[in-house]
Amino acid sequence: MDVVNQLQRQFIDYSASLHREGFLDDQFTQLQKLQDDNSPDFVVEVASLFFEDCEKLINNMARALEQQQGVDFKQVDASVHQLKGSSSSIGAMRVKDVCIAFRSFCEAQNREGCLRCLQQVTHEYSLLKNKLQTLFRLQQQILAAGGSIPVVE
Amino acid sequence: MESCNCIEPQWPPDDLLMKYQYISDFFIALAYFSIPLELIYFVKKSAVFPYRWVLVQFGAFIVLCGATHLINLWTFTVHSRTVASVMTTAKVLTAAVSCITALMLVHIIPDLLSVKTRELFLKNKAAELDREMGLIRTQEETGRHVRMLTHEIRSTLDRHTILKTTLVELGRTLALEECALWMPTRTGLELQLSYTLRQQNPVGYTVPIHHPVINQVFSSNRAVKISPNCPVARLRPAGKYMPGEVVAVRVPLLHLSNFRINDWPELSTKRYALMVLMLPSDSARQWHVHELELVEVVADQVAVALSHAAILEESMRARDLLMEQNVALDLARREAETAIRARNDFLAVMNHEMRTPMHAIIALSSLLQETELTPEQRLMVETVLKSSNLLATLINDVLDLSRLEDGSLQLDLGTFNLYAVFREVLNLIKPIASVKKLHVSLNLAPDLPEYAVGDEKRLMQTILNIVGNAVKFSKEGSISITAFVAKLDTLRDSKAPDFLPVLSDNHFYLRVQVKDSGSGINPLDIPKLFTKFAQNQSTGTRNSGGSGLGLAICKRFVNLMEGHIWIESEGLGKGCTAILIVKLGMPERVKESKLPYMPKMPTNHEQTAFPGLKVLSRFMPSLQALYAYLHNVVLAIGKVSRMVTKGLLLHLGCDVTMVGSSDECLRLVSHEHKVVFMDICVPGIDSYGITTRIHEKFTKRHERPLLVALTGNTDKVTKENCMRAGMDGLILKPVSLDKMRSVLTDLLEHRVFFEAI
Numbered sequence: 001m002d003v004v005n006q007l008q009r010q011f012i013d014y015s016a017s018l019h020r021e022g023f024l025d026d027q028f029t030q031l032q033k034l035q036d037d038n039s040p041d042f043v044v045e046v047a048s049l050f051f052e053d054c055e056k057l058i059n060n061m062a063r064a065l066e067q068q069q070g071v072d073f074k075q076v077d078a079s080v081h082q083l084k085g086s087s088s089s090i091g092a093m094r095v096k097d098v099c100i101a102f103r104s105f106c107e108a109q110n111r112e113g114c115l116r117c118l119q120q121v122t123h124e125y126s127l128l129k130n131k132l133q134t135l136f137r138l139q140q141q142i143l144a145a146g147g148s149i150p151v152v153e
Numbered sequence: 154m155e156s157c158n159c160i161e162p163q164w165p166p167d168d169l170l171m172k173y174q175y176i177s178d179f180f181i182a183l184a185y186f187s188i189p190l191e192l193i194y195f196v197k198k199s200a201v202f203p204y205r206w207v208l209v210q211f212g213a214f215i216v217l218c219g220a221t222h223l224i225n226l227w228t229f230t231v232h233s234r235t236v237a238s239v240m241t242t243a244k245v246l247t248a249a250v251s252c253i254t255a256l257m258l259v260h261i262i263p264d265l266l267s268v269k270t271r272e273l274f275l276k277n278k279a280a281e282l283d284r285e286m287g288l289i290r291t292q293e294e295t296g297r298h299v300r301m302l303t304h305e306i307r308s309t310l311d312r313h314t315i316l317k318t319t320l321v322e323l324g325r326t327l328a329l330e331e332c333a334l335w336m337p338t339r340t341g342l343e344l345q346l347s348y349t350l351r352q353q354n355p356v357g358y359t360v361p362i363h364h365p366v367i368n369q370v371f372s373s374n375r376a377v378k379i380s381p382n383c384p385v386a387r388l389r390p391a392g393k394y395m396p397g398e399v400v401a402v403r404v405p406l407l408h409l410s411n412f413r414i415n416d417w418p419e420l421s422t423k424r425y426a427l428m429v430l431m432l433p434s435d436s437a438r439q440w441h442v443h444e445l446e447l448v449e450v451v452a453d454q455v456a457v458a459l460s461h462a463a464i465l466e467e468s469m470r471a472r473d474l475l476m477e478q479n480v481a482l483d484l485a486r487r488e489a490e491t492a493i494r495a496r497n498d499f500l501a502v503m504n505h506e507m508r509t510p511m512h513a514i515i516a517l518s519s520l521l522q523e524t525e526l527t528p529e530q531r532l533m534v535e536t537v538l539k540s541s542n543l544l545a546t547l548i549n550d551v552l553d554l555s556r557l558e559d560g561s562l563q564l565d566l567g568t569f570n571l572y573a574v575f576r577e578v579l580n581l582i583k584p585i586a587s588v589k590k591l592h593v594s595l596n597l598a599p600d601l602p603e604y605a606v607g608d609e610k611r612l613m614q615t616i617l618n619i620v621g622n623a624v625k626f627s628k629e630g631s632i633s634i635t636a637f638v639a640k641l642d643t644l645r646d647s648k649a650p651d652f653l654p655v656l657s658d659n660h661f662y663l664r665v666q667v668k669d670s671g672s673g674i675n676p677l678d679i680p681k682l683f684t685k686f687a688q689n690q691s692t693g694t695r696n697s698g699g700s701g702l703g704l705a706i707c708k709r710f711v712n713l714m715e716g717h718i719w720i721e722s723e724g725l726g727k728g729c730t731a732i733l734i735v736k737l738g739m740p741e742r743v744k745e746s747k748l749p750y751m752p753k754m755p756t757n758h759e760q761t762a763f764p765g766l767k768v769l770s771r772f773m774p775s776l777q778a779l780y781a782y783l784h785n786v787v788l789a790i791g792k793v794s795r796m797v798t799k800g801l802l803l804h805l806g807c808d809v810t811m812v813g814s815s816d817e818c819l820r821l822v823s824h825e826h827k828v829v830f831m832d833i834c835v836p837g838i839d840s841y842g843i844t845t846r847i848h849e850k851f852t853k854r855h856e857r858p859l860l861v862a863l864t865g866n867t868d869k870v871t872k873e874n875c876m877r878a879g880m881d882g883l884i885l886k887p888v889s890l891d892k893m894r895s896v897l898t899d900l901l902e903h904r905v906f907f908e909a910i
Contacts, residue, residue: 027887034800034890042800050793085832085865086793088887 027091185219630670
């Protein structure tokens with residue numbers, strides 16, 4: 001029981017820190033609410049989908065921006081738009097914020113700016129991925145120890 | 154020269170006489186020589202002496218006289234001719250000078266005398282000035298005393314200190330024997346001895362105020378000398394000495410009410426106190442004018458100081474009272490707030506907790522109704538349904554009433570079909586009326602607009618309530634419902650004195666009259682009808698079992714709609730007429746196709762998906778049980794958002810079909826689906842195109858699923874585009890669970906949901 005309590009407390013602290021540092025926002029909490037007995041792995045599934053999506057979009061953007069002869073900003077913009085949509089659906093606040101900046105650079109057709117944003121997005125995405133994976137690992141540990149995932153308000 | 158025989162040589166027998174003469178002459182000469190020296194000495198010493206010339210003359214005269222006498226010494230013996238001639242010369246000169254001097258003195262002595270008189274005059278003047286100086290100094294000192302006294306008096310706002318200080322200082326300044334203050338009593342008929350200088354605690358003698366002496370003092374603002382035998386002046390025990398002079402002065406007691414702006418205080422309504430001052434008894438002192446003036450000035454100052462003190466006391470008391478009241482009010486407010494909070498919490502809980510089971514009961518009962526039942530079972534189910542409907546109505550009424558009284562209820566304005574409302578009321582009431590064999594007639598005026606802007610649900614509720622009452626309390630006969638547009642003269646009914654209608658172009662006043670031939674109402678009871686919970690106990694027929702809230706709620710709804718409702722009855726057994734006037738808006742566009750709203754009470758039974766809707770939607774705005782019947786389609790490309798939206802809807806209990814492209818969407822969508830959620834900011838989905846095609850596919854409005862757009866764009870252009878394309882709703886991403894829940898609720902109720910941007 002002690003172990004479970006400890007793990008649960010760790011989970012809560014970690015969750016709170018993620019929120020505090022701006023990695024996740026309210027939307028993520030909403031997703032966690034949707035997790036119930038009918039869909040026990042809802043959040044993990046959504047997160048994996050998000051990671052897949054992110055990687056694909058980032059690759060698209062990188063390829064588009066690498067074009068030496070005329071960057072197709074419209075395409076980049078479309079990808080950023082999608083990324084922004086996905087990140088706001090999952091509650092990835094920092095990724096979403098970078099996307100917003102990214103879009104303005106796209107509109108201005110500023111290649112340098114776009115490249116910088118792309119770098120930032122990649123960085124934020126990998127950070128978030130790590131954090132979420134840690135979070136999910138904690139969750140699994142709690143479940144394995146026989147406890148239940150505490151609800152973080 | 155013959156020697157004369159008559160001259161005896163040397164010292165004859167009277168040489169003693171000669172000796173004395175000799176000595177006298179010598180001393181005379183000495184004196185005569187020393188006097189001028191003295192004169193010269195002293196004159197030289199004094200700075201001013203105008204008559205030097207006279208002095209010189211006088212000196213010469215004296216010197217010569219002295220010389221003469223000196224030379225005389227030699228003439229006692231035989232003397233030569235030289236001596237004689239010198240003697241003669243001296244005498245001649247002396248004679249001359251003395252004559253001149255004598256003549257001079259005639260002029261000079263009057264001058265000298267006048268100097269003397271002037272000196273005397275100046276001395277007198279100096280003495281007089283000294284006296285006046287003394288007087289001025291006394292006055293100045295008195296003035297200083299007054300200033301100090303005033304300062305003392307004005308430096309405190311305590312009434313007792315003021316008066317005590319006054320008496321003490323006056324006593325000191327004027328060296329009084331006794332000083333006393335008589336204050337008028339509360340009744341104003343007597344003067345009471347309040348303060349004295351020498352006695353510590355005056356015993357409280359009183360003197361009637363209408364005494365000639367006192368009146369004399371009160372009528373003038375000067376200090377008046379009064380007789381020591383006057384009752385107010387009998388302050389000392391009668392001694393053997395003559396009492397000193399007594400002076401009395403009035404001290405006005407000013408009140409705030411005495412002062413009017415730009416006006417001097419009315420003297421006639423003032424009260425006065427009396428200050429009595431007594432000089433020491435066995436002195437010959439008399440009251441001087443300046444002392445009287447001082448007394449008057451002090452009296453005035455005291456009056457002002459006292460009034461200030463009184464005003465201050467008053468304002469301090471008022472302030473304390475206010476503070477107390479504030480504290481009490483604060484407490485009351487906090488208590489009231491706590492009570493309101495408690496009530497709101499309770500209501501909130503009741504709202505949710507009580508409605509949920511009610512929903513379940515009603516939903517399941519209505520479903521049960523649709524199944525195969527034996528007649529007894531059907532009867533039982535119907536009873537269950539009826540009772541639970543009543544209960545649900547009651548709950549809603551109570552909740553509504555609280556919200557109405559809070560002021561938190563707001564009308565749901567919208568355009569609706571007015572005729573449909575009346576038809577629906579008729580439909581609902583017909584079954585009950587026919588059971589009671591009552592004839593119901595509806596008469597709608599031809600100028601009544603078909604569509605109006607207002608709160609359809611509540612208007613229906615109100616009309617239904619009134620008509621229901623009419624049916625309830627009529628055992629036989631007929632009910633007639635008339636509705637028309639109220640003109641100005643009919644609006645200004647004497648029965649509605651508070652009702653001040655304002656006519657304008659965009660609004661009209663709907664007047665509904667429901668006349669029944671029932672048991673009527675005692676005119677005395679009419680005012681009570683609209684107060685909540687006031688059951689009419691007098692007649693046994695009013696055993697309605699109603700909560701007593703219905704009319705009260707109706708009245709409040711009508712008030713919200715800026716209208717008026719009242720009941721007329723001629724008495725028991727004569728039936729009664731309920732009249733209702735409400736303000737409704739004129740709809741801007743009356744075309745059917747543009748109306749985003751449908752009548753809330755569908756008069757057709759084509760909503761096969763959920764037969765209980767008619768019953769349910771009348772009573773319950775939040776339909777959680779209904780989500781189970783919702784079949785939704787979600788069209789989105791972003792996998793993540795698709796999954797999230799799907800998760801949301803699944804969690805709420807809806808059935809979800811996911812599609813990934815417009816073609817797929819068009820292919821799959823059918824009349825079974827209730828809502829189609831489209832993510833419109835995804836490129837590759839022509840959401841507007843889909844909308845148009847869905848509109849074409851489902852021509853009958855009730856078959857078409859509702860089309861809702863999901864977007865992250867927060868600009869009005871998107872919203873307008875959606876509305877123009879024919880979408881039924883717009884939601885902003887991200888969508889939370891609560892938002893999705895309320896969206897679905899609103900969609901079901903209004904068939905439209907445009908989120909405010």
